[in-house]
Amino acid sequence: xxxxxxxxxxxxxxxxxxxxxxxxxxxxxxxxxxxxxxxxxxxxxxxxxxxxxxxxxxxxxxxxxxxxxxxxxxxxxxxxxxxxxxxxxxxxxxxxxxxxxxxxxxxxxxxxxxxxxxxxxxxxxxxxx
Numbered sequence: 506x507x508x509x510x511x512x513x514x515x516x517x518x519x520x521x522x523x524x525x526x527x528x529x530x531x532x533x534x535x536x537x538x539x540x541x542x543x544x545x546x547x548x549x550x551x552x553x554x555x556x557x558x559x560x561x562x563x564x565x566x567x568x569x570x571x572x573x574x575x576x577x578x579x580x581x582x583x584x585x586x587x588x589x590x591x592x593x594x595x596x597x598x599x600x601x602x603x604x605x606x607x608x609x610x611x612x613x614x615x616x617x618x619x620x621x622x623x624x625x626x627x628x629x630x631x632x633x634x
Contacts, residue, residue: 518562518603523550527603538629540622542610543585549629550601561602563580563589568607577613584616588623595627602630 518567526532527548534600535548550562551633567578585606596602 510590512586513560516560516562518564523562523603524564524605526563536633538626538633539609540625540629542606542608542614542618543622544609545626545630546607547558547602547603547604547633550603560601561593561596561604563604563606565589566605566607571608571611572613580609581613582592585623588619589614592620592623592627595624595629595631602628626628 512542520525527535527546527572529535532548536548537546539545566583567581568587572578572581585608589606606623
């Protein structure tokens with residue numbers, strides 16, 4: 506993992522094949538945990554997939570079905586991404602995780618409600634990994 510607290514491009518999960526494998530129900534090695542208001546889906550990336558580094562890659566999804574206004578979705582996406590940025594040190598080093606965070610609440614919650622959920626999920630990932 507790189508030094509500093511900023512998010513780097515190689516930490517973003519944007520490969521369509523990897524995202525499809527992450528959400529494939531029949532795929533082996535995929536796990537899921539819920540800590541309201543977030544649901545985390547993860548898998549360990551296979552060695553045969555091309556990667557830029559050994560750090561974890563993530564994405565944030567805020568369904569339009571839950572939050573209708575784009576402004577609210579962007580606000581929640583920023584809050585979740587910020588909590589991931591500040592707490593990613595809880596993820597085990599050297600394991601190439603692919604992680605998706607899905608927002609499951611029906612309203613915009615304050616950062617104080619997202620923080621403990623993110624910490625619980627990343628702590629569970631440490632135990633599972």
